[in-house]
Amino acid sequence: GWRSAADVARLEERFHRLTRTLLAEQISFDFGDEQIMARRAKVREGQLVVGKMRYGTVVVPATLTIRSETLALIEAFVRRKGRVLWIGAPPRWVDAKPSDRAKQMARHCECVRTPREAARRLAGDANVRLGGRGSAHMLHQLRRDRSRHYLFLANTRASGVTCDVTVKPRGQVRQWDAHSGDVHNVPGTLANAATRFTVRLPGHGSGLFTISPSRAARRGAPVRRRRVLRRVVLPAAWDYELSEPNPLVLDQVRVQPPGRRWSGVMEALEADAWLRTGLGITPRRYHDVQPWAAPRGTATTRGVRVRYLFNVRTGAARRVGLALEHMPGLRAAQLNGHRINLKRDAGWWIDPCLRRHRVDPRWLKRGRNELAMTVDYSARSGLENMFVLSDTAVDASTRPAALIDPPAKLRIGDMTRQGMPYYGAGVTYQCDIFPKLTAGERLLLVLAKWSGACAVVYLDGCEVGTIAFQPYELELPVREGVTHKLTIEVILGRGNTLGPLHRKRDTGGGGAVTPFDFERQALDRPPHRDEYCLTPAGLLERPHLVTVG
Template identity: 30%
Template sequence: MDKSLASTLKNPGKTFRGAPFWAWNAKLSPAELRRQIRIMKQMGLGGFFMHSRVGLNTEYLGRDWFACVKACADEAKKLGMDAWLYDEDRWPSGAAGGKVTKVFPEYRLRRLVMKDCTDGADIEAGGAPVTLAWFAVSGKTDKDEIASYRRLAGPDAPRAQGETLLRFYDRADAPNCWYNDGTYLDTLSAEAVDKFIEITHEAYLAKCGGDFGKTIPGIFTDEPNYGGLRPWTRSFADAFRARHGYDVQDHLPELFFKVGGEPFSKVRLDFTDTATQLFVDAFGKRIGDWCGRNGLEYTGHLLAEDNLASQTDVVGEAMRFYEHMQAPGIDLLTEHWSIYRTAKQCTSMAHQFGRRRRLSETYGCTGWDFPLEGHKALGDWQMALGVNLRCQHLAWYSMEAAAKRDYPASIFRQSPWHGVYGAAEDYFARIGEVLFAEGFEEVRDLLVLHPVESVWAVKITRDAAPTWEVDHPFLALSSALLGANLDFDYGSEDVMSRHARVKGGKLVVAKAAYKAVVVPEMLTIRASTLKLLADFAAAGGTVCTVGQPPARVDGVVSKAAAKAFKAFTPCSVADAAAAVAPVARRVSIAQDGVETEATLHLMSERKGALSLFICNTSMAMPAPADEMKAKFVRDRVLEYPGAVLRVWSRPRGDVYEVDPMTGAVHRVDFTREKGAYVIPCPLGRLETRLFVIAKEKPGRTQAPRLRHGAFTQRAPLPAATLKFKLSEPNVMVLDHARCAVDGVVSDEEKFILAIDKELRAALGARPRSGQMVQPWVAGERKPEKDLAFALTYAFTCETVPSEPVMLCLERPDLYTISLNGKMVKPQDKGFWMDPAIRRIPLPRLRKGENTLVLSGRYHEYLPGLEAIYLMGAFGVRNERVMGTPPATLDIGDWVAQGLENYAGNVTYAFTIGRRPDTKRRVFLRVPAWRGVALGVSVNGSAETLLPWPPYELDVTDLLRDARNAVKVTVYGHRRNACGPFYLKDEKWPTWTGPGEMDRHDVRERGLVPCGLLEPLELAW
């Protein structure tokens, strides 16, 4: 093992540390930006993406914007961090916040549109300049199938009785608020993309180009796409003819209908191929080449790249686009998407073209209470599939107004656990260094053809069902191979037509070489692919085919595939792994002779040494239709205590294991059997193992982390009247009020966001949402009218707090505040959670009912009404009853013990007797708890963080033969203070975003359990 690598593991650099989406969502201040960067550094992050987000109130790409960008680059340089650019105001990339399409309407997104003109309507409107073609069709057009069609010279051409007259034309999108009264870009037009580059990329080059390739390593593109199944651009027909040799305008009905009952259409196949290539050439290649010339890495991800159907809808084929990205990426939303295929599409192209960094926008929509074990679990499986740069979604610049509902949690200073997040960053940075250190080469011998082109020919609407005959077997095949611990790459037929060849008995795609190929079920295959496979088989390569040969070649009915397939090895999904294993297997992870289905792995080679990362996902491989329905991370429980690892390799030296938590390295015992290293490899829940096989010794090694066997004795710790300490005062959420408008009082209490909508409706203003025109565009507009309002909040005080209670709210300057009829003079005492939420001392409360009134004048350009909070030394029950603060806590949910809305960390104090009289190692175990992470201290020792399983600590050397003091900290979250609260039958939604935060399905507030839920125990 390289000694320099072993040294790096002690304090790994920034390359594989996370770089979050830093949501610039308010009025920006260079000083505040610098302060926040320093916090990111303390969190162990390697950089950040400067991402314009909903709420931005500094002109995008304006003078102040660039002053902020340069300040961030300067601060990043001082701290040794990366300051990544982001190429858009919000998303998707291309419109430059409306600066392209609002000023240059000729560059607006265009779509192909069909109109039924049988009754004469719209014929005049369909003037020659915009009409592409007229058709007469037979059969009902209210479904997705017709009997036949024929092109007409014009709308007045003769038609048979019963024929429908259809007009086809292209239409530019209308302006909308999301694009700041512009539209999305015509991403098929090179001219339009050049204007986007001029306004965005060239501006960054002029202002910050000196840092390109240094402190500013690259630029993120977010969800570029071509708009839908039937995109258009003025050059589309010419491009189609040049690529496919006929006029697509003679066949436009086939883009909207099945014809004569035939689900497959070569026209649809060729249309999507043309759209994909125009999109890739105009947007992906053009910007990728610009980045390459100017020292930037082009990174980011496409819209809807997840499965065959979704990418067909809006990008055609994702893999073609990745060819032009220096750091291709994916989007992983929620904890429920097991989109292994999405990752494989990206990392296959990265492998084939030698791209070291592969990005994932990850953790989005997971909610405030997503634990660190979730951060690890999602990051682990992505790392095992080759994704090595985590772009955390999101880190908010501000929580003001709607920003706090922008897909929480904020993986940043607003979360009470942010101070211990460095453990996750150190962990992933170490894995990245071992697997992807400079000069690495991934080891994969198996290629699986990617069948997306077959889907193009059968997709007519957004309904994915017609694609399932291809997509479901493809997912099943991918899962079967991964579940058999056979790693592979995907092969794009288009990319292979340009970059593949047979050399030395291997199939070479650009920089990657393969010993075996699996052909999934396909409806059509390219002639170039057939020839390549035939040449590969003739050279001794293994080609296995699943299912029947494709009935078409290049979209045309042909027996050529059936003939060629006779030289290949037929197999089923179930036996595909066995068919290719003799030539493609490098790794086996088996328990009792059966491959461990829940494991993923990645092997890389550098300087003759092998590195191997193994991840136990603790769940079954995704099945068809379940790819986005994975269990909550907390419910993933598969373990393999008897797993044995085999690595087929020539002798390369000893086996070492790296502990990614600490960087410690230790030698591992192994045997050699039939050309393989054989290594005991037990895998606990969500556990990973990181091995290096090398001749060079790493220098000093350490003893391995002790793995206990089955515990024979357990001694529970006290479960009641535990002393505890809060990291911040308790809070009470007030988010329902009675509202008086212009003196008219309502007796009904309503949700504060509902009141906000009603006030805006009364003003004739649009509801607040992420869809609104950005504040930087709206500017300092003066309202045409406003409304006088008064919000009355009622709560009960059973015990008057002995210490001052703070009112926490946004923009206190906008309100007149009174408590129980007495005016409150705002005195700013700092903030809670975020600088946007100010703390104002309240006068002494009274026993019984208390009434808090906030009054002011409302107009549409205000930030809006938000929940308020009371903070202090009190307990909370039944939402709005304030009582005596708990003096002790019992084991169990702290929500039920007076901490309903508590949003910080809790440290429990235990006193236990003498250490157990045993010669075995003694562990402190935490069987059941809820929160984000755990910290343990024994007899004043430094806290040991337990961020993920196993939630146990070897305390043998910390315990005394006397009384022992144990402190356990549960790192909490903001879920019970910030929501979402009012979802029917969804305490834990599978997707958390603005919509969930805004919902009010039920009146009772839904809270999640927190704390130590079962007694702790000493076990040995």
């Protein structure tokens, strides 16, 4: 398709390179949508006006075609002495039709060959200058509202940085704490038409600053540096609770089309692709239309049999259930020969398409267990992972995975290696603390290394606050000489539950998962791994109690 064409791919890469280069050079900009500009943009007093925003410079990236409305705006902008930087050769098409109009227009603009050259020309107009060792890892946006300027700074690094900031205009700098709502004066100095101050941001942290007109930048009170007086490492093993049943992912299956032998054991998505190939059905592609929009009346193969396999090595299961994903054509299901009523369920789990079914724990047996299904299979069907939900632990190191005895305590470290490889909800760690403080001292809880969406902290059953960003710390309102119950609830993500489970995450893309990852897991054998590719979860290193003064 056009999206994978070589010339389009080159344009995409050049556009991303331009974006990265401008950001790296601390040049603030906005993206202009041609359709919005056609409706909203106009040229006034030598500036391009879009809504309430005014721009004195326009950068035109490399492109194959350009809209005539956009070109007309650029022409009017240049006539009013606006500045235009054209990167690369101007397009040979206007409105997707051959035209030399853009080429003629480019003769009246600044033409540069590379994003780096464009950045060098634009750097002299920058209203923000960042210096110091940490500046290479900082991004910013500067906005003006009447006489006040707003500067947003973001640290792209995982560790903290210190950066020197020079920003136009002169004025009093204040930092707005977007979490607490507090406002602090920031010490600074005035130089020529600019204000200088120093910023310290934690890893992946950000800061919002305002610059208001002032004849002198207040030096303010000296920054109070806290002193670390004592540090106590909390226990290695904790009492724990899970907020929902522990899932075992059923993704090891065997398939038998009518009149054929059983297949070998395969991963569920791989088995679905194998089954479709054997039945003459096009493999599922995640960029196709949604199932409800697909043409009806496709051929159906009745009586396809599927077996989901798992092991049991415990007799401790007291609460057991199944979570079955909706599958068009599913006719019957049995757990070890016991019929499951598909018309009655116990509600949904995670998503309305995953229906919970109660199971008698006595239906389980030690050794090999199987969830058997009969499906009238069509193009709208599809084998998906199913789930066993229980109050036991799970061993994912065997094939297939097994239910095992749960641990009495949860040790600090990766939960996926302690019987919860697929767990993706809340896990609560509990221990007692006995703080010893004197007048003027405060106690901080510091999470060293952990993995989750956020951590909610409780003291004696009362919520103290949430830890989500660096520095991972929270002040505890403790009383001297009193034993308190400390509870840390780590809220996990669903990646280890919903997958893809046999494909390494693209950490370079921030760990993002797209539908194409599932497609590649099913169809691309080389990247497909037999072992599970799980993300570490929970408190990975022992938390600290830090006394500061």
